[in-house]
Amino acid sequence: MIWSLLALHVVVVVVISVIGARLGRNALWLAAVPMAVTAMWSATRLGSDDVVTAGFEWVPGLDLALEFRVDAMGSLLSVLVSGIGALVCVYAVGYFSAGAASMGRFAATLLAFSTAMVGLVWADSVWTVFIFWELTSITSFLLVGFKHADPVARIAARRALVITAGGGLSLLAGFVLFVDATGTSRLSEITPVTGSTATAAAILILLAAATKSAQFPFHVWLPGAMAAPTPVSAYLHSATMVKAGVILVAVVAPAFQDTEVWKPLGLSFGLATMLWGAVGALRHVDAKLILAWGTVSQLGLLIALLALGTPKATFAAISILVAHAVFKAALFMVVGEVDVRTGTRNINELSGLRRSMPITFVVAVISGASMAGIPPLLGFPTKEAAIEAALGLSGNEFLIVGGLIMFGSVLTVAYTTRLLIGMFAAGDPMTGREVASRRPAMSAPEVILAAGSVLGFIALGWVTGVVRPAAVTVSPDAEVYSLLRWPGLTEAFVTSMVIVSFGVLIGALLARRHVASGPVARGAANADWTIDGIGRLARQVAGRVQHGSLPLYLATTVTVVCVAAVPFVGEIDTDTLYWWDNRAEAVLVLMIVAVAVAATMVTSRLGAALVLGAVGFSIAGLFVARGAPDLVLTQLLVETVVVVGFVVGLGRLATKFPTPTRLWTAGRVVIAGAMAIAVAVALAGSAANPVGEAPVRELAVTAQTEGGGKNVVNVILTDTRALDTFGEIIVLMVVAVGILTLSTKRRRTRPETRTDTPAAGSGPASASARVAPVDEVAR
Amino acid sequence: MISRTSPIVSLAVRAVTPIALLVAAYVLFAGHNQPGGGFAAGLMLGAIIVLRTVAGLQQPRHATWWMAVGGVIAGLVAIGPLLWGEPLLDQVVVTWDVPVLGTVKSGSALLFDLGVVGLVVGLVLALLDGLDATALVDRGRRPAVADSPVDRAATADDQGTPT
Numbered sequence: 032m033i034w035s036l037l038a039l040h041v042v043v044v045v046v047i048s049v050i051g052a053r054l055g056r057n058a059l060w061l062a063a064v065p066m067a068v069t070a071m072w073s074a075t076r077l078g079s080d081d082v083v084t085a086g087f088e089w090v091p092g093l094d095l096a097l098e099f100r101v102d103a104m105g106s107l108l109s110v111l112v113s114g115i116g117a118l119v120c121v122y123a124v125g126y127f128s129a130g131a132a133s134m135g136r137f138a139a140t141l142l143a144f145s146t147a148m149v150g151l152v153w154a155d156s157v158w159t160v161f162i163f164w165e166l167t168s169i170t171s172f173l174l175v176g177f178k179h180a181d182p183v184a185r186i187a188a189r190r191a192l193v194i195t196a197g198g199g200l201s202l203l204a205g206f207v208l209f210v211d212a213t214g215t216s217r218l219s220e221i222t223p224v225t226g227s228t229a230t231a232a233a234i235l236i237l238l239a240a241a242t243k244s245a246q247f248p249f250h251v252w253l254p255g256a257m258a259a260p261t262p263v264s265a266y267l268h269s270a271t272m273v274k275a276g277v278i279l280v281a282v283v284a285p286a287f288q289d290t291e292v293w294k295p296l297g298l299s300f301g302l303a304t305m306l307w308g309a310v311g312a313l314r315h316v317d318a319k320l321i322l323a324w325g326t327v328s329q330l331g332l333l334i335a336l337l338a339l340g341t342p343k344a345t346f347a348a349i350s351i352l353v354a355h356a357v358f359k360a361a362l363f364m365v366v367g368e369v370d371v372r373t374g375t376r377n378i379n380e381l382s383g384l385r386r387s388m389p390i391t392f393v394v395a396v397i398s399g400a401s402m403a404g405i406p407p408l409l410g411f412p413t414k415e416a417a418i419e420a421a422l423g424l425s426g427n428e429f430l431i432v433g434g435l436i437m438f439g440s441v442l443t444v445a446y447t448t449r450l451l452i453g454m455f456a457a458g459d460p461m462t463g464r465e466v467a468s469r470r471p472a473m474s475a476p477e478v479i480l481a482a483g484s485v486l487g488f489i490a491l492g493w494v495t496g497v498v499r500p501a502a503v504t505v506s507p508d509a510e511v512y513s514l515l516r517w518p519g520l521t522e523a524f525v526t527s528m529v530i531v532s533f534g535v536l537i538g539a540l541l542a543r544r545h546v547a548s549g550p551v552a553r554g555a556a557n558a559d560w561t562i563d564g565i566g567r568l569a570r571q572v573a574g575r576v577q578h579g580s581l582p583l584y585l586a587t588t589v590t591v592v593c594v595a596a597v598p599f600v601g602e603i604d605t606d607t608l609y610w611w612d613n614r615a616e617a618v619l620v621l622m623i624v625a626v627a628v629a630a631t632m633v634t635s636r637l638g639a640a641l642v643l644g645a646v647g648f649s650i651a652g653l654f655v656a657r658g659a660p661d662l663v664l665t666q667l668l669v670e671t672v673v674v675v676g677f678v679v680g681l682g683r684l685a686t687k688f689p690t691p692t693r694l695w696t697a698g699r700v701v702i703a704g705a706m707a708i709a710v711a712v713a714l715a716g717s718a719a720n721p722v723g724e725a726p727v728r729e730l731a732v733t734a735q736t737e738g739g740g741k742n743v744v745n746v747i748l749t750d751t752r753a754l755d756t757f758g759e760i761i762v763l764m765v766v767a768v769g770i771l772t773l774s775t776k777r778r779r780t781r782p783e784t785r786t787d788t789p790a791a792g793s794g795p796a797s798a799s800a801r802v803a804p805v806d807e808v809a810r
Numbered sequence: 811m812i813s814r815t816s817p818i819v820s821l822a823v824r825a826v827t828p829i830a831l832l833v834a835a836y837v838l839f840a841g842h843n844q845p846g847g848g849f850a851a852g853l854m855l856g857a858i859i860v861l862r863t864v865a866g867l868q869q870p871r872h873a874t875w876w877m878a879v880g881g882v883i884a885g886l887v888a889i890g891p892l893l894w895g896e897p898l899l900d901q902v903v904v905t906w907d908v909p910v911l912g913t914v915k916s917g918s919a920l921l922f923d924l925g926v927v928g929l930v931v932g933l934v935l936a937l938l939d940g941l942d943a944t945a946l947v948d949r950g951r952r953p954a955v956a957d958s959p960v961d962r963a964a965t966a967d968d969q970g971t972p973t
Contacts, residue, residue, distance in 0.1 A: 660845035668853035740842035749919035774940035
């Protein structure tokens with residue numbers, strides 16, 4: 032079933048990519064189908080204990096495999112991901128105007144993102160997690176940059192990509208250490224680990240989660256990502272992608288809870304983000320940015336709760352994750368609808384929408400109240416669980432962590448209040464703005480999500496039954512907890528009511544205060560400056576290193592090889608060295624030395640090519656003497672082609688080499704001599720310590736039995752080590768493409784403009800580096 | 811101009827072509843049991859193409875096609891086994907009874923080798939194309955290139971010390 036669902040996703044993505052342009056907005060309906068099917072399948076599995084797995088061994092030798100495992104957690108998350116995804120598709124039909132361009136691309140990318148996300152929440156092997164993690168980064172980059180003609184969107188998309196993909200690198204490194212520490216790549220088989228490897232893995236994985244889930248100071252990409260169309264924000268920045276980091280922290284938490292860094296680092300990320308996000312939400316005037324900063328804040332709370340690691344906190348985190356996906360998606364949709372129907376999202380300009388947009392108003396109030404944690408809505412019992420987890424702490428932990436979580440909750444209520452008052456309460460009449468008529472495709476998903484917040488509270492027992500098994504997969508002791516509709520006058524309830532009252536008060540006061548414009552996004556500017564700086568640095572380094580002088584490249588390479596040969600000096604065992612196996616070898620070697628030395632002295636280019644050919648043919652002779660017919664054949668052919676090629680190519684160059692300076696000649700002699708010694712030393716060193724007996728006999732047998740051929744060399748090339756050959760032919764391809772590109776470019780460039788291209792050639796005398804100027808003369 | 815001035819070269823290359831093709835094919839098929847294989851066969855083909863280009867009998871074209879077809883064949887052979895649940899690049903050996911040749915044993919390795927041939931030929935063609943061989947052959951060499959002012963300037967520039 033897992034395969035069929037993923038295949039359905041992929042097939043529909045391809046179909047939409049091909050015919051999407053013709054479908055227009057209707058492509059979104061098509062995209063909703065796989066999401067709805069997945070959501071329904073996952074919904075039937077909610078709360079059940081049975082586990083569905085699917086796997087595909089890709090390269091067994093390297094433990095590369097796609098592994099999926101849908102347990103209670105996986106089902107819950109895929110219901111959210113696919114269910115909200117389907118609603119977002121419907122919403123987007125209303126959001127975009129009838130003639131909107133590139134709807135096929137949008138729908139295909141949205142579905143591709145959804146596929147990646149479903150794969151991520153179902154993944155069991157860490158490598159599978161990594162693949163889908165990166166896929167979500169890439170697809171979300173495409174979605175944030177959907178309006179690619181807009182420079183703001185482009186820069187925001189790049190920022191999001193660099194930060195989240197940078198986190199992806201950290202994740203890969205973290206997973207490598209993770210597998211090393213835990214001894215398994217399966218997330219379902221992990222056991223608690225400690226030690227330095229585990230600590231390093233914990234830090235790297237937390238960093239990755241922090242970039243993806245917009246934790247301070249990596250949060251800067253998320254507000255910028257609001258440049259995306261609102262359906263994207265509603266989907267990626269409420270329910271799904273930003274939750275990926277939270278999910279990751281949840282699934283690896285059992286392994287790392289005992290390491291020393293896990294809790295403090297996670298708590299620092301979480302708490303700092305929770306507060307800074309809430310402050311940001313209070314400062315902005317763009318409704319969408321308020322929600323974005325609010326999301327940052329909520330993600331901080333989730334990470335903090337998961338890092339806390341108590342069963343109660345874990346249970347609270349999973350329940351808030353569910354409630355948040357429902358109410359935040361609805362709120363984003365509301366803001367999008369307000370934007371579309373009034374033309375602005377600025378809460379200074381908006382007022383009195385309560386009358387003109389009644390349905391939207393009701394949805395906003397319900398979802399906002401759920402976010403603030405007010406009964407009788409789903410947000411209330413989940414927030415209660417969090418506060419109870421905070422109250423359950425003791426000592427300094429209670430004072431700091433508990434205190435901050437409560438303070439953060441006050442701020443959450445405050446920014447929610449401010450947002451709702453700013454948009455919907457009566458104030459100065461909106462001048463010059465008409466409220467456009469309602470679009471059913473936008474209202475329907477909003478109403479469904481708002482109803483979710485209400486029904487979730489009514490059917491709280493069912494919600495508990497769904498959330499608890501998911502929390503148990505992270506923390507087995509969480510099975511004793513439930514979400515309570517009416518906890519009675521407990522400490523937590525009283526605290527919660529105090530939080531709400533304070534929050535509403537602060538929010539109402541702030542809503543009165545007129546803020547002209549939101550703060551300047553300094554963090555984002557810094558991030559962009561850093562990204563640009565890296566680009567500049569790379570260009571400078573590349574400019575220095577890639578100077579374009581072939582002789583210098585060669586000299587550098589050869590010098591490095593010489594240094595690499597130094598360790599072999601100690602390995603040489605003079606007893607293993609002897610002169611020759613048969614005398615023909617001696618003659619051939621003398622010949623090779625003679626022609627090689629001659630090659631350095633020839634002044635004509637054609638002569639040099641021929642002498643080099645002679646070196647090659649002599650080496651082929653050496654192969655004959657050693658009895659290696661395959662090598663002989665290949666060597667002869669290569670030399671032939673190379674010599675003829677030289678002869679053809681030399682027509683472009685001056686017939687003689689330019690005369691080098693004394694210094695450079697001396698330098699070349701030294702480098703060449705060093706290289707000769709280095710090769711001799713390396714060979715002698717490795718001859719002294721052969722790595723076991725050469726497995727010739729074995730290979731000869733397996734070549735016939737498994738490869739079905741008598742030529743061992745060829746069987747090795749095409750069967751035993753075919754992967755190597757495959758790599759080599761890819762190298763050949765790259766070389767050929769490079770040649771073609773260079774030659775085509777040269778032909779297209781006009782001679783006048785060409786003079787500045789080989790400017791990097793301030794290096795020493797060189798035949799090949801100087802092709803371009805001479806070539807000009809040849810024309 | 812080699813071809814225009816020398817009918818001997820032209821004729822000789824023409825005469826050699828079919829033999830070289832036959833040898834290349836033999837090397838390809840023999841590769842599994844005797845010296846040879848895709849790389850050698852590709853080079854053999856490449857060599858004859860170079861000769862034909864020099865003799866002006868042919869132009870080095872379609873390098874991209876050769877490479878693309880070769881790459882696709884090799885790639886398909888590489889990932890094909892995955893469809894049957896076998897590991898990457900797993901070999902299939904087939905034994906056929908062919909009328910004249912008797913029992914012929916062959917396998918997917920031969921296809922893989924064919925891909926290699928395509929790539930090597932493509933590389934040779936790309937090289938010739940990159941050197942603009944046809945134009946060169948047609949135009950012949952210009953005498954006294956080294957005496958031109960630009961080359962002398964370039965030579966002077968070459969004397970600079972390494973940076």
